[in-house]
Structures are given as structure tokens and as C-alpha cells.
Amino acid sequence: MNKKSKVGFQSVLNIIFRGLLVFVLSLQYALAAAPEASAAIPAYVIGPGDVLNINVWKEEGLQQEVLIRPDGGMSFPLAGDIKAGGKSVEQLQKLLSSKIKRYIPDPVVTVSVRQIQNNKIFVVGKVNRSGEYIGSAYIDVMQALAMAGGLNAYASSNNIRILRRVNGKVKSILFEYSEVASGAELHQNIILKSGDVVVVP
Template sequence: MKKLLKSFCFITTLLVSSVIYADDAYTLNAGDQLSISVWNEDALQREVVILPDGTVSFPLAGQLKAQGQSVYDLENELKTKLSEFISDPVVNVTVNAVSGNTIHILGKVLRPGSFSMSQPLDAMQALSLAGGLNTFAEENNIIILRRNGEKQQILPVHYARIKKGQSLETNVMLKSGDVIIIP
């Protein structure tokens, strides 16, 4: 009975952690380094880098769009493509390095520059990575430039209000390629 209870607890923990993981699934970006393997197929073990156009190339599957997808989505797409050649393929994609997940912080911070995001970050966390605002920064004029395809979007960050617990909706989650400008 104890073994059954331990097994039940273990399986429940796995299920809960997979649901949590699915909500916070990492989005692949150009420059990310991946390992792709197909179980029982030694010829289909590859390390690849997502190209600047957002694609990866894999034998039998060809060019696949990887940028903007989760690891799970890419695994499923590979499985679909490979199933034309292999009966019920088991595909595993692992992120080795998140080289492409970068934001840029410009202006009146202590350490301006480009920063790799290894986990989801909001605007305030990113400003903290850059050492915070310097004394001459205009706290109410901070913006995020975000590219959506061919267009750019401007998102205001009301730093002074966020510090007071107001305008929290302007403390947006960052995406790869975002540029934060602090005048």
C-alpha cells in the first residue's frame, strides 16, 4: 500500500510540474542552440542553431520554423514530418543555450547594454539587471520598442508609478529583441 501511495504522489507531482511548465514554456529564438534526437535512430541525432530567419534544418523533415515556438511545438512538428518515413517516431528537443533570447537597454542606467534572458523578465527586472536608473533618468518617459513583424510598437513604462504600486500594467513582460530606452 505504501508503494502505491508513493507512486501516486510521484505521478501527481510529475503531472502538476508538467502543467506549470506548459504555462511558462520557453519560446525559441534565432541563435538558440538545440539538440534534436529521434529515439532508436542514430543517424537522426543533431545539434542545430536556429538561423537568423528563425528556421532549423533537420534530415527528412527539411526546413522548419522554430522561432516563436515552444520546444513541445517543435517536437510535435518534427514528429509529424518524420512520421512519413519512420513509424511512430519519438522526438526529443533540448535547448542547450539560449543565445538568441536578448533584450537591449539604452540610456540613463548604470550598465546599459544587451542582456540574455534565461528566464521570463518584466521591465522592472530588466532595469534592475542594468543596475537601475541613474540620477538623471526621466522616470516617467521610459519606453519599450517592440518589433511585431514589419511594424514597431511603443510600450510606455511608468517607472515612478510602478514604484508606488500604481500603473502595474505598464510593467510588461519582455520579449526577445525588445529595446528599453531610458531618456
């Protein structure tokens, strides 16, 4: 192998090595970030308008589709009238089991959300399609802005506010679009809660 061939071969090896190094580092970062990302996602909270599928194993008469009333309540055979709003799916399963086990030993209750109607968010201001949006269980700010058609040309992108009602008081949360889009302030891209209002000045 002549000198020129050796140099060319070494260059190819260097490129391959660098590519493998980037891949390994990216994989390590993804694996390290995965538990943190999953831990940040809260459990879905059942609310008015949601439609649930509720099944008690091996009990044909206890398999129903249930609509959550505006007051957050629902009715189910052997359990009576119970408060489902504000509970997670797991919490509701446990509550139903505790009620039904008075009549059926060791009931296996399964609850699933068939239709989400409770997760309403609002995007107002200088976006292309302001209004009310019903989304899946987890919608972050960037996704909400995309649903609203994005910012218009007059939007103050780094002064967006999320208004959230907590214990009767309104909390204002800053969202800087350009900073999040560049990857600098990703923690601002929070998961929105039902009733949140995204205000784009």
C-alpha cells in the same frame, strides 16, 4: 489566574489570532494569483542563434545538438530543412514528428532549448550600463533595468518607454518605474520580447 494574568494571556491569544489571519489571507491571495500569473507567461519562441537538443526516442542516430541559423531555419535527419524560428518548442516537436513519421512509425520527439541566444533586449538612456542583453526566456522590465545596473540619478523614472516592433510598426509602451516599484501599476511590468528596446529618458 489573577486579572493581570488573564489580560496578558488574552493579549497573546489576540496576537496569535491576528498572525494566523494574516497568514491565511496571504495564502488565499497567493493561490488566487498563481493561475493568473502562470497564464500571463507566453511560450518561448525559438529564434536565430538558439541551440536546441533534439532527440528521437530509441534512435541513436537521431540525437543531435542543432543551431538555429540566422534565417530561422535548421536541418535534421529525415526531416530535412525546416523553419524553426518563430515556433514554440511544442510546435517544433509536432512538426518534426510529422516529418519523421514518414520513415519511423510513431516517433517520440523531444526538443529542449540548450542555449538561448535569440532573446536579445536593449536598454538605453539614463541607466548605469546601457547596452544589449541576452537573458532567459522571460525577462520583465524591472529585471532588464536591474541587468543594466538600475537608473542613474538623472533618469525620468516615470516616463520610461518600451519600443516594440509589431508587424513592421514601432509601438511605444509606457513604464512608470515609481508606480510599479510601489506595487500600484504592476501590470506595466510586462514580459519583454526579443528585440524590445527599453528607453530611459
